[in-house]
Amino acid sequence: MSVRVRFAPSPTGFLHIGSLRTALYNYLFARHNGGSCILRIEDTDRTRFVEGAIEEQIASLAWAGITFDEGPHVGGNHGPYTQSERFDLYREYGMKLVENGTAYYAFDTSEELDAMRLRQQSAGIAPKYDRSAMRNQYTLGEEETRRLLDEGAAHVIRLKVPLHQDVRFSDIIRGEVIVNGREIDDQILLKSDGFPTYHLANVVDDHLMEITHVIRAEEWLPSTPKHIILYQAFGWEPPTFAHVPLLLNPDRSKMSKRHGDVMVKDFIRKGFFPDALVNFVSLCGWNPGSDNEFYSMQDLVNSFTLERVNKAGAVFDYQKLNWMNGEYLKQRDPQDLARELHPVLVERGFNYVDPTFVAEVIALVRERVTFVADIAEFADYLFGDALVPLSAEAQAMLDGNDKISSALDTFRKGLDASVIADADSFKGLAQRSAESVGLKSGALMKPLRLVLTHREVGADLFRTVQLLGLERCLSRLDAFTSHS
């Protein structure tokens, strides 16, 4: 039987970075095994539905290079892939369980349930549906149940959990997990609005869609026994489970927006490369047992196995992600990067944005920044004529320093096309200019950089001068001279 996995988000908001990783692991596992990766939308909670969320999540996944073989957007033989479109199915399967005695009607109001939990809490026992004390099919009797149903009373259908039975399943990542039946709640399967809960819909769909491996976040581990019971109740073979560890905040709690950006769209907006993000995220909780840290999507597909997924949660290290993006930045084709940077430059109103020129600037400065867009700020003096104001320290260094002024003046007089064309000529001129006032050439470089770029740090000054061009260099030197 060929592998079939699914990624099953709910359309309640933007795609979370943790979800991206879960989707990625599903995708990698499917590709690695020549199987299918299915997208299923779990929108059974009508109150939490967010307009446009499905589209956003699919787009974020696609941005990362994660595509699906079946799903609401691409079709397939096991559709529909949106649970709200499968509404009737769940009722039908829920009723099968009522008929075979593994599920039952319950009529309790939420107030009654709250009261029950309160009672249990104060009695110091675990909150759990009390089948023998609440208002349900068993306590009310067949006749009364029938009557309530006939008169259209609000009701739910609950799973009848076998009390005296250990539930066990094998998780690829965790190993054998055993839970005592008495710990498991009589989960609601069908809500009073007729919609299924996650638990029912999930099991029914995974079975009907012939899912072989359920790869999902660790937060689902505690409810997996319910799902196993559900499979048993239906008489179905459960899929293989693999619960992947959580992505964590620095304080080791479940990763949330409290500590920084967590939505994929935030990472896109910040300018991360999709392959850098995918590379980084794949290594949060998994590694192929090698010291190499750089993997293309194809590399990941080739080496991914669930057996090498870690058990413990991983703190999401933004700093290391930045580093990795910088590494990708250094390997990208400058021409491609120029295309990406262009709109940013235009938006900032720069006028030196010829693609070839921009690519040269990128090649010069990219090892100093993390994102392509940073280059617009880092090398603004190359893209436009307006310079940022000099810092106070820079001003102090240049002001009233006769030696430097004089050396700069000498430099300006000697600057011509031939100097700009050749690094040695440039260095020679700088040296002569400096020595003319008894300075070392190094002592002139900083003032020169300040005058030409208004920045204290930057890339190689000769290359910078070259890219600036003679005209701009002269006019900036002149502007300095006329001020001093």
Add this chain to the structure above:
RNA sequence: GCACCGUUCGUCUAGGGGUUAGGACACCGCUCUUUCACAGCGGUAACACGGGUUCAAUUCCCGUACGGUGUACCA
């Protein structure tokens, strides 16, 4: 509270009965250098604790501690 899951440098991790416990990010230092960065070299830094089992345990077992997740008519 109860259930489940987890625990190797600050972080991501490799490893696994006998190792100088390896790599990466970050940090510190040196080299290079016109600055910053890159690169190169070097450094600080970890097996949560207690019992077993064993000739030997960081590695296997059991506890404890700590942490996380779950405990909804949410997923």
